[in-house]
Amino acid sequence: xxxxxxxxIFSHMEPQxxxxxxxxxxxxxxxxxxxxxxxxxxNLFAGTCRFGELSRRVGGATQKMLxxxxxxxxxxxxxxxxxxxxxxxxxxYSVTTLGRSLEPVVSALSExxxxxxxxxxxxxxxxxxxxxx
Numbered sequence: 001x002x003x004x005x006x007x008x009i010f011s012h013m014e015p016q017x018x019x020x021x022x023x024x025x026x027x028x029x030x031x032x033x034x035x036x037x038x039x040x041x042x043n044l045f046a047g048t049c050r051f052g053e054l055s056r057r058v059g060g061a062t063q064k065m066l067x068x069x070x071x072x073x074x075x076x077x078x079x080x081x082x083x084x085x086x087x088x089x090x091x092x093y094s095v096t097t098l099g100r101s102l103e104p105v106v107s108a109l110s111e112x113x114x115x116x117x118x119x120x121x122x123x124x125x126x127x128x129x130x131x132x133x
Contacts, residue, residue, distance in 0.1 A: 040070065044093060048092050049094075080093070
């Protein structure tokens with residue numbers, strides 16, 4: 001397999017700031033590549049959420065991981081965090097204009113995933129052997 005200069009195999013990439021990539025696809029994956037980032041964005045496309053509601057919607061992410069991924073999305077300018085000066089504190093998350101610009105990208109990923117899941121061959125079990133041609 002040949003890879004042109006400037007392109008790396010994604011599985012061997014070290015985490016980097018998205019601005020250090022020469023490939024636009026790498027930059028995109030660096031920004032949305034966390035395990036919970038796309039589900040977070042998908043849920044925020046529907047509207048503003050408080051942390052607890054977002055946690056229930058995303059499901060499966062620990063509080064620590066959800067907080068970390070939200071901070072990264074906020075740092076990258078995709079998510080806005082609004083803290084209300086109340087006791088107890090109330091925090092709401094929403095997508096920014098830049099984050100909203102990813103909606104067609106995330107939708108395209110979702111459509112591709114649906115097609116892949118419905119058309120992929122039945123996975124071969126480890127115990128099954130390949131038949132000779």
